[in-house]
Amino acid sequence: MASAEYRECTVNVGDTSIHYLVGGSGTPVVVLHGFDGNPGWLPVYDELARRFTVYAPTHPGFAGSERPPWLESFVDLSRFYLWILQELDLTWTTLLGFSIGGWLAAEIAAMSPATVERLILVDAMGIKPREGEIADIFLHGSEGTRRLAILDPKQVPNYELLFGRKPSTEEREATAINREAAIRYCWKPYMHDPALPFLLPRLHKVPSLIVWGKEDRIVPLESAELYRRALRDAKLELIERCGHLPHLERPAEFLRVVNDFLV
Amino acid sequence: MFIMRFTERAYIAYTEADVKNSFRSSVRLTFPNTHFNPELGADLYNEYLDEYQFCEEVGFDGLMLNEHHNTPTCMGAAMNLEAAILARITKRPKIVLLGNPLPIFENPLRLAEELAEIDMISRGRLVSGFVRGTGIESWATNTNPVHNRERFEEAHDLIIKTWTTPGPFRWEGKHYHFRVVNPFERPLQRPHPPIWIPGIGSPETLEWSARHHYPYIYLETDPQVTVQMTELYGKAAAETGYVPGPQNFGYLWRIHVQDTDEKAFEVGKGFLVGNAGIGRVPMPGDFMAPPGYNSREGSKRILEQYKHALKPDALYGGVDAAGWDAVVNSNRVVVGSPKTVIKKIREGLRILRPGILGMWTNDGTISHQDTMRCLQLMKDEVLPAVREMGKELDLPGPFEQAP
Numbered sequence: 001m002a003s004a005e006y007r008e009c010t011v012n013v014g015d016t017s018i019h020y021l022v023g024g025s026g027t028p029v030v031v032l033h034g035f036d037g038n039p040g041w042l043p044v045y046d047e048l049a050r051r052f053t054v055y056a057p058t059h060p061g062f063a064g065s066e067r068p069p070w071l072e073s074f075v076d077l078s079r080f081y082l083w084i085l086q087e088l089d090l091t092w093t094t095l096l097g098f099s100i101g102g103w104l105a106a107e108i109a110a111m112s113p114a115t116v117e118r119l120i121l122v123d124a125m126g127i128k129p130r131e132g133e134i135a136d137i138f139l140h141g142s143e144g145t146r147r148l149a150i151l152d153p154k155q156v157p158n159y160e161l162l163f164g165r166k167p168s169t170e171e172r173e174a175t176a177i178n179r180e181a182a183i184r185y186c187w188k189p190y191m192h193d194p195a196l197p198f199l200l201p202r203l204h205k206v207p208s209l210i211v212w213g214k215e216d217r218i219v220p221l222e223s224a225e226l227y228r229r230a231l232r233d234a235k236l237e238l239i240e241r242c243g244h245l246p247h248l249e250r251p252a253e254f255l256r257v258v259n260d261f262l263v
Numbered sequence: 264m265f266i267m268r269f270t271e272r273a274y275i276a277y278t279e280a281d282v283k284n285s286f287r288s289s290v291r292l293t294f295p296n297t298h299f300n301p302e303l304g305a306d307l308y309n310e311y312l313d314e315y316q317f318c319e320e321v322g323f324d325g326l327m328l329n330e331h332h333n334t335p336t337c338m339g340a341a342m343n344l345e346a347a348i349l350a351r352i353t354k355r356p357k358i359v360l361l362g363n364p365l366p367i368f369e370n371p372l373r374l375a376e377e378l379a380e381i382d383m384i385s386r387g388r389l390v391s392g393f394v395r396g397t398g399i400e401s402w403a404t405n406t407n408p409v410h411n412r413e414r415f416e417e418a419h420d421l422i423i424k425t426w427t428t429p430g431p432f433r434w435e436g437k438h439y440h441f442r443v444v445n446p447f448e449r450p451l452q453r454p455h456p457p458i459w460i461p462g463i464g465s466p467e468t469l470e471w472s473a474r475h476h477y478p479y480i481y482l483e484t485d486p487q488v489t490v491q492m493t494e495l496y497g498k499a500a501a502e503t504g505y506v507p508g509p510q511n512f513g514y515l516w517r518i519h520v521q522d523t524d525e526k527a528f529e530v531g532k533g534f535l536v537g538n539a540g541i542g543r544v545p546m547p548g549d550f551m552a553p554p555g556y557n558s559r560e561g562s563k564r565i566l567e568q569y570k571h572a573l574k575p576d577a578l579y580g581g582v583d584a585a586g587w588d589a590v591v592n593s594n595r596v597v598v599g600s601p602k603t604v605i606k607k608i609r610e611g612l613r614i615l616r617p618g619i620l621g622m623w624t625n626d627g628t629i630s631h632q633d634t635m636r637c638l639q640l641m642k643d644e645v646l647p648a649v650r651e652m653g654k655e656l657d658l659p660g661p662f663e664q665a666p
Contacts, residue, residue, distance in 0.1 A: 139402070141287070141549050179554035180409055187407040 006041045006049070013080070013087050019064035020057035020088070024049025027117070028093040029262075030085070031055065032101030034245070035137060035186070037062040037178035043157070044247045047255050051263070052094070057084060059104070061181035063174035074185045074193060078107035085115060094262070096120040098247060099219070100186060103193070106227070109206060110199040119208040119231070120258060123216050123244045127227055128192040132220035136190065138183055142175065148217045151243035157251065191219075200230035208234035209261040211254065213242035235261065264653025265619045265660030266646060267325030267359050268318045269515060270634075271626050272311045272345075274335040275536060276303055282544045289546045291334040291399045298335065307338060310631045312345065314638065316352055321642040324660070325359040325390065327515075327621055329461075332367075332403035343377045350385035358385050361461040361480055361621075362392025365422075366414035367404040371439060374418075375425045375446055382450040389456040392480070393419055395468070398553045409555030412467065414438045419458075426455035457661065459513065459619075464492040465557070466564045473499035473507065478666045480513035480619060483595065489514070489615055509658040511666045513619030516611065517596040519629065520604045520640045531598035532587055533629035601644035608645075609652055618660040620649065 006023025021041050029052040033039060038058040045054045060080060061067030071080055081104065085093065094117050097105030102124025109116040125134060137145040146163060153159045167175065208231045212224040221238075228236045237257040239246045246254040277298045286293035315326045326349055330342035339345060346358050358381060368374050382389040395415045401408040417436045421444070424434070430445030450456050460472040461480040472479045473496045481489050493512060500507045517534050521527035557565070590596050597607045612620070624641065625634040652658075 138549075138553065139286075139293075141547060144287070173559075176554055176559070180559075183407065183553065183555050184409045187409075188405055 006045070006054075011084070011087050013084050014068065016060060016066045016068045018057060018060060018066070018084055018087075020055055021045075022053065022055050024052055024054045026052040028053045028055060028090050030057065030090060030093050030095050032057070032095065032097035032104050033059065033062070034099030034101050035178070035182040037174060037181075038064055039162075042247065044251050044255055048258070055088065055090065055093075057088075059101075059181065060084075061177075061184060063177040067181070072184065074103070074107065077185055078104060078111060081108050082112055082115065091115060092117050094118040094120065096122070096258070097124060098122045099244065100125045100182065100191070102126065103191070103196075106196060106200060107193065109203050110196065113203050113206055116203070116206050118262070119203065119206050119234075120211065120261065121208070121227060122211045122246060122254075123213055123219050124210075124223070124227060125186070125191040125219055126193060126196050127223050127230070128189070128194070129220045129222040129226065132222055134191045134220070134223070135218045137218065138179075138187070142179065145218070149244040150249055151213065151215050151217075151241065152249070155241070156249050162248065197226060197230045200227070201232060204232045206231075207261075209258070210234050210236045211246060211257055212236070212238050213244055213246045213249065214238045214240050215242060216244045218244040237261075264509075264650065264658045265324045265357075265513075265662060266649060266653075267327045267357070267619065267621050268315070268321070268323045268638075268641075269327040269329070269621050269623045270311065270314070271329065271331075271337040271623075272307070272339050273536070273626050274299065274304065274307060274338050275628055276300060277335060279544065287547045287550070288544050289550055290336060290544060291331070291397075291546055292402050292550050294333070294335065296333075304338065308345075311338070312348060312352075314625075314631070314634055315345075315349055317635065317638055319353045319356050321638050322646050323356055323622075323641075324662075325357040326353065327359040327361055329361055330364060331397070332400050334399065343374075343381060346381050346389075347377075347384060350381050350388065353385075355388075357388045357390050359390040359459070360392050361459060362394040364396030364400045365393050365418040366411045367396055367400050367406045368418060371418040371421050372425060372441060372444060372446055375422045376448060378422075378456065379426070379446065379448045379450040382452055382456050383448070387451040387456075389450070389452070390459055391456040392459045392461055394461060395465075398549070398551045398556045401553060401556065402550065407555075408553040410438060411556050412558065412561075416471070423455060423458075426450055459661075461513075461515070464488065464565075465561060466492075466495055467558070467561050469496045470499040472496065473511075474503050476500075476503075476505070476511075476666050478511050478513055478619060478661050480515060480621065481615075481617075482515050483517060483623070484514075486594075486611070486614055493615075507666070508664065509616050509618035510661045510664040512615070512617045513621060514611070514615050514617040515621035515623055516608075517623040517626070518604060518608065518645075519596075519598045519624060520601055520637050520645055521598075521633070522600060522636070522640070524599045524603050527598040527600065527603075528587075528591065530629055530633045531591070531596060533625070533627040533633075534596055535587065536627035601640050601648075604645055605648045608649055612649075612652055612656055612658065616656070616658060618653075618658050618664075 006021050010017050048054050058064040095105035102121035103126030109119050210227050228234050239253050242250045282290045328342045330339045331337040431443045434441045434444050459478045462468050519531045
């Protein structure tokens with residue numbers, strides 16, 4: 001499915017080996033993956049790599065990267081990520097995060113606004129809605145979560161390739177590792193940080209884009225609005241007929257709004 | 264030999280369709296509590312306590328209780344309350360709690376206090392078992408499953424220190440933090456009530472139990488695998504510097520006796536709606552073992568160690584295919600007249616050699632009346648015979664020989 005050239009690398013962060021993919025050229029865009037772990041080099045990265053150097057790291061503890069034994073919480077993860085970015089020489093970068101990766105991008109940015117050139121949050125976890133609830137992906141299990149995440153499998157290019165195959169032993173092992181990592185960091189409070197909305201106004205000078213599948217059944221639209229309010233002047237783009245994963249379900253629309261923002 | 268009696272105290276007034284219609288068709292965790300009728304619950308709790316009280320007269324050495332949450336298959340959601348009642352209304356048998364699920368307690372000191380009270384009220388009859396709990400217990404109490412074993416071990420260490428070290432002292436662990444550990448009421452038994460560990464054979468827990476000299480109680484595990492697990496315990500014990508004997512092992516077994524084989528065969532079918540629930544609708548695997556509940560290393564060892572037994576055996580999962588006859592013929596559930604049951608127990612004891620025998624006398628749809636008849640026959644015929652077997656086969660329990 002991939003076409004552009006990218007490299008598979010590791011970087012040592014303290015005593016921890018972190019895996020990442022990198023490709024393209026230009027100013028950096030760091031893509032932060034969601035709860036299912038690093039999906040590899042996606043077609044949308046090819047498009048971004050035309051104008052940017054795309055970094056796609058695997059979060060500590062997810063399949064491919066080590067977890068330092070002390071790293072237990074989402075805040076630990078965010079703090080450690082600043083160290084990862086430092087070791088990658090990414091001292092000023094765009095962060096583009098999907099789902100829990102969006103939450104992670106928001107936390108990193110709130111901790112260190114000077115590191116962040118631009119912020120793009122896609123169907124981001126992290127802020128608890130006031131009326132609705134973030135769906136419990138752990139309770140729904142992997143299959144149930146996939147059904148919730150994708151509004152219409154028929155409109156997902158390469159759906160069979162992405163989700164329809166019987167997983168190999170290694171892929172099953174990776175899925176177990178990814179689930180365990182997500183549970184470790186996001187179990188309680190579930191998928192949010194109560195302090196985050198109060199820290200985000202600190203980013204008033206960072207250009208921010210919020211992208212949301214209009215029919216996201218995992219993180220309600222209300223969370224998008226709460227992000228927009230906390231990130232003063234952030235732009236909110238809703239993708240029609242789309243669930244939790246716009247970059248997989250409606251990649252063309254997704255790229256259009258992201259390119260409009262970046263260029 | 265130490266002989267104890269057990270039932271899960273099931274609630275059975277629901278249908279297979281009710282289970283199928285619950286979230287992810289699970290009989291545990293998400294099975295709606297609107298299916299519970301407290302008036303029936305009141306009757307059942309009292310009947311179950313009556314049965315346990317009668318078990319003292321029957322001659323059981325121990326009254327075994329367990330705890331589960333969010334499930335009709337076991338009404339012991341607050342087991343220590345039942346234990347406290349039994350502590351007061353009985354005089355002789357041990358109160359055997361197998362066990363308190365340590366990881367789910369945010370405050371293990373409160374647990375240490377409850378257990379100390381039970382030990383004193385019973386005048387030193389508490390056996391304090393500890394468990395990790397099934398995954399359901401983690402879900403139901405929102406305890407992160409990836410910390411399950413760490414919390415089990417740390418809560419255990421804290422409780423033992425609380426019982427054995429003069430207070431006040433400070434505890435600053437990974438999961439528990441207390442500035443003044445000083446529960447005033449200490450248990451009656453010195454240095455502390457005996458600790459037993461029930462389980463289905465996780466290698467890490469077996470080895471941990473062996474290192475602590477804690478008897479391990481097999482929860483009706485496959486006999487062939489049980490022998491292997493005993494070897495694993497023995498290896499860890501040898502590394503610790505001792506040779507375990509029957510006093511280090513227990514075996515829980517569903518055993519139901521009636522006047523005739525035919526009647527026991529029919530009544531015993533009630534077990535089939537026991538801990539798997541009515542209709543035996545399979546539960547989601549990630550409810551019982553959520554990601555992280557078992558370490559990846561531990562999961563691999565389980566697969567390796569018990570490879571040949573991982574096919575659905577006659578008792579779990581395969582019962583609908585295997586059928587009740589197969590379950591009974593393989594002795595995974597023992598039903599029959601006193602004569603038949605005595606013979607079958609003898610065969611099992613010879614192979615497994617436990618110093619503790621847990622008799623799971625009834626469950627599911629087995630009625631109170633049938634249970635009371637079963638217990639009477641236990642008193643008149645089965646227990647005296649099993650005691651003789653214990654002597655003849657040289658199976659000392661942990662109160663005859665220190666584990």
